[in-house]
Amino acid sequence: MLRIEEDFELELRSLPGVLNVGFEHDEEGGVTTVTLVTNAPNREEITTVAQQISALYYPEAHVVVDDVNRLTEATLGGRGGARAALVRAECDAQGVCEVVLNYAGRLATGKAPSGPLIGGVEATLGALRQLGFEIPFTLLSVSHMIAVRNWPVVVVLRSTQGGADRFGIAQSDNDVLAASRATLSALNRLPMSARNNGATH
């Protein structure tokens, strides 16, 4: 990568709300198209400034600014390589917990009683199943790892198919968040498939 291109990229990335920058090159290595992905509300302003910056480095380059929030489920659904990401995890005063996950633009909400630790795990498993994942595990235990700074939460999931147990660990000021993260951590990198079965949006 040329130093000038690196400076160009860094300057574009320093614009507020820019998440990613990509270039297309011609055969001589010159930049022909600059694509920015942004979550900034003022996309027009970002576009104008990006065009000005681009004109300084590569006057002929075409600038495209994509708004990450405009991407829809229709364009995202069913693609491989996606990850289920934790959006929110919380419990009410009665100990009923709610976990919201996002998978390739689809949102799913899992609910479970029993307080932040057990509820957090069960709600996370529920949300994953709503998303269409087959989870061949049940909760074996969830607990604080006492005597460790900030008491991380450890989750153990038992295979329903005779496979090995899976362990997950996560730390947070919030127990339900830690339990949910630990559950996802336990299932991390588990090969599985999601049926596109109309999970809640």
Added chain:
Amino acid sequence: MPDVGLPADASGIDLDEVDHHGYEPWVFRTLLAELAVGELGISFIYTLLERLAERHDLDDAVVVLSDDAFGTQTFRLGARVEPVDMMTQLGTDPGLYCSPDAVSESEAEAVRAACQLALSLQLARFRAGQDPLTNIANRRNFDQALSVAAGRAARYGWPFTLVLIDLDGFKLINDESGHEFGDYLLRQFGFALRRSMRAGDTPARVGGDEFAVILNNAEGNEALGFTDRLRQQLKSGGVPIDFTVGTSSAPREATDPGELFRLADARLYQRKGGRD
């Protein structure tokens, strides 16, 4: 094959607490090699992703990094941006996202931490010499450039012109139209300045509404040519501001950076005639 879950350390790690034992050996070796040649920056991030892809035959890899002031930044193998794919990979949690998912947790974390270090160093380097509003050199960087140019003028007789620029009526505009508009004007002026430069010239913001330029191998008429180009850039860009300049030339008038600055400043002040 889809991958479920958060990166191993969703909360991120404190780079101050990372020692080399935390890195996978190949990541650490790459890190050392790039540090030795001073290439630890954005290019290092792409290099590391490419090496990771070669090792594991990956189709795709995205690393999500986070900087307090810079915000979330994602870097993708090959610097490609395909927003649809990006979104499926994009999380707010720093981490490494690969497809197919063949990378171990410790290796993923080592790559992410090394990339975070590279980004932090690149940013520190970038910010140390740049004015954050206009993205041209700051006063500190400019003083160094002026010393270098003055030294060459003294030793080898290489000429240059120092141009000091003061925006006309900026304080009034700032007071009447607000700081936001004032910042907009400064940014636009910075763009116009950069577009008026020849390769090798050094523009800088040296004060609130004061700019300076070192025009290498230029004296007299060439400095006038520069101010004409700058006015043309402001006009074509619809930037509603004018400016006054003061100049000094090396080695003809002086070769001491302080004296050159004083001469140009005195001429600028004279031309302003006491105006803001």
